[in-house]
Amino acid sequence: MKNLEIASLFYKIADLLEMQNVKWKPQAYRRAAQSLEALERDIEELWKEGTLKEIPGVGEGIARHIDEFLRRGKIRPFEAIMRKIPKGLGELMEIESIGPKKAFFLYKKLKIKNLGDLEAAVKRHKLGGLPGFGEKSEQNILKGIGMYKSGHERMLLGKALSIAEGIVDELKKNRGIERIAIAGSLRRMKETIGDIDILATAENAEEVMDAFVNMPDVRDVLAKGTTKTTVVLNSGVQADVRVLKDSEFGSALQYFTGNKEHNIKLREIAIKRGLKLSEYGLFEKKTGRRIAGKTEEEIYAKFGMKYIEPELREDRGELQAAMQGKLPKIISYGSAKGDFHVHSNWSEGSEGIEEIANAAKNIGYEWICLTDHSKSERIAHGLDEEKVLKQIAEIRRINRKFRDFRILAGSEVDIKADGGLDFSNEILKKLDVVVVAVHSGFKSAKGQMTARVLDGINNKYVKIIAHPTGRLIGKREGYEIDLERVFEACAKRGVMPEINAYPERTDLNDANAKRAIELGCRLAIGTDAHSIGQLHYMRLGIAMARRAWAGGKDIANTLNLKEIENLLKLRE
Ligand SMILES: [Zn+2]
Ligand SMILES: [Zn+2]
Incomplete structure (x- = not known):
């Protein structure tokens, strides 16, 4: 599948455009990239059917680029831009506190072309005093470089899983295959993966290995034998296939x-x-x-x-x-009856409310909670009071069309720096589900951040605290916060800490989720989906819950519509 390859190209294009201060377009490319990442079907199939434009976020122009890429393996206008920019700048842009514009600036000003140059310049204090680089910048950049390096030795679970399952599907086409399974940290569903291990039994091992090394996604063959073959894929990840005796x-x-x-x-x-x-x-x-x-x-x-x-x-x-016979019966995949955290095109999502609801119904859900951003999130097109009220009315209107399915009117409300919420209680009480979250001031001291979050969850209308540590794997460490106190307060007030299933968040992680349950919390899984395809991240959220030893009753997503209405005290 070329899905991920094209997605990463679009991300790169977005960064390049952003460097040159082009407005709007970068966002469009990123949205298309997100959709491609989440796409379950092979992009080439859609291309052959002529249905590229049915992918959320893919319009005329982007469809044309995909078409060109699938025909020629490149996209001409971008080849030209990319030739002008050194390769290493791509890595620079991904460092937290740098980003595309600063990377370009550093390149122009100090001829910094890659991570090595940047590290050397920081160590010789060359950045101090440059516009846009404050006192703490150098320290933050070094930290960012460290995060980047450790993040890129490992791949996010969601991405590794779709690559590995692609290989398994491909190998299964060989008639000789008898048993096949993914092993390693991927099978344990760890949040990041080092490499991909696949085990199989087969009538004819040679045939399986030939099929493996001939897959289009294979970049290099490191070793090929009848019991073990190792390749490097286009994404840079290493994959091993072993063919074993059945016994x-x-x-x-x-x-x-x-x-x-x-x-x-x-x-x-x-x-x-x-x-x-x-x-x-x-x-x-x-x-x-x-x-x-x-x-x-x-x-x-x-x-x-x-x-x-x-x-x-x-x-x-x-x-x-x-x-001791005390293993917990952990929550099973596919047991979720709804999703607590989804964005529509009212804020930064790709689709409209009804479209999302229908997609959720098709998954087999009984409810879905819409949580667009509140007004302070300007970049994400957060809704102000007037728009929230309008959205609630719209949700009620659409709900009348459904039987045995309900859209819950929620909001992802910012906890402001002073601990206050972005909406007044007048507004909050009209919502079915109030999700609160921190989206700013990540460098606050631990005591301050803890107090801020505690203030947020102590509002009587709040039901969920989203992505409780704010970390982005490989990009940003979580903020300093006393999670023990947060979980204790949640347990007392019946507020649910979230397992945010968005691949680079996975927040709470397994260990924190386990602790929250031990302290008496029930958890809510939210995919934070920005497009319909991303609703499938639920599986990653359930994986984290399983790793946290959670049973079905520990996770509120297993509640059916009646039960969720009771839990949230919804009368309508
Ligand atoms: Zn958020
Ligand atoms: Zn969100």
């Missing part, structure tokens, strides 16, 4: 799923019982007799344990819980 598939899957600490502990348990566990199976130490290995279930069963879901295999007490 060893379970033990290999267990071994390659990890994590390392989980496996070490399990091997220690084996040794204590006179057994030996390896990727080839579970053996009796004395006799060498093989007693399990075909499936993971039979391996865990030999230890007297129930099957441990991959998301739990992080050495956080799951082995002990399994031995």
Whole structure:
């Protein structure tokens, strides 16, 4: 699939245009890129059908660019712009506190062309005193460079998952394939992934490996054999395919799923019982007799344990819980009946309310909560009081068309620096769901930020605190905040901390979500979808909930319409 390739090209184009101070257009390219990232179907299929323009955010001009790219592998007008700009500037722009305009400025002014140049210039204090670079800039830039580097060694879960599943689908086309599974941190659904591991059994391993190295997404073949083949994909990520004996598939899957600490502990348990566990199976130490290995279930069963879901295999007490028969029954994929955080084209989303509602119904949801931004979010076209009231009326009007489905009128309301909310109680009480969030002042001191958020969630109309740490993976660390106190206040007031499922947020993360549940909170998963395709990020949110040991009752998305109306005390 070329979807991600074209999306990343559009992001690049947006940055280039922004460098040159072009207004509006960058936003249009980014919106199209977001849609492409979330697109479930292969862009080339849509292209062949002539339905490119049905993709949200893709108009005449962008459709023409996609067409040119699919025919010629490039987009001419942008080739010309890109030739004029050094390659390394692309990385510079992604550093937090730099961005496209400053990157271009530094290039013009100091001939800084890449990360190395920038690091050297900062260390020699060359930036101090330049317009737009304050006292703390140098420190922040160094921090940003560190974040960028660590963020780019690993890939976001959502992206890795769609690449890996693409490979699995492609390999499944080989008639010889018998069993196939994704292993590694991807199977455990970690928020970022190092590389992709795929295990298979097949009648003819050679055929499978040939198909693998001939996939169009393969950039380099590092090693090719009949048991293991390693390639580098166009995105730069490394992917391994192993073809195994059927009798060893379970033990290999267990071994390659990890994590390392989980496996070490399990091997220690084996040794204590006179057994030996390896990727080839579970053996009796004395006799060498093989007693399990075909499936993971039979391996865990030999230890007297129930099957441990991959998301739990992080050495956080799951082995002990399994031995004591105390493993939690974690929430299952596909059990969400609604989404708490969605943007429409009233603020920065791509589609209208009714279109979103219909898409949600098609997923099988019973409700969806619309949460456009409040007025302070000017860049995101936040709604003022008048518009919010209009939107509520519009939602009520559309709801009359539905049976057994309801759009909840929500708002993502800014918690301002002083702890006050962006709307008065007069407005808040008219909403079905008030979601609050911090979108500014990320560098505040911990005490100040904690007090600000506590003020926000102590408003009696508030139901959800969105993306509670504000982090963006690989771009921005979360703000300093005392989450223990926030969770305690949430539990007391019945406010739900969010698991924001947007891939670069994943906020709360697994560990924080687990702690929130331990402190008595119920959690709300919100995809923060900016287009219909992104509603599928729900799966990533549920993955985080599973990693947090959450059961269905811990996650409010599992509530049906009646239950959610009761929870939110909605009379209509
Ligand atoms: Zn937000
Ligand atoms: Zn949002």
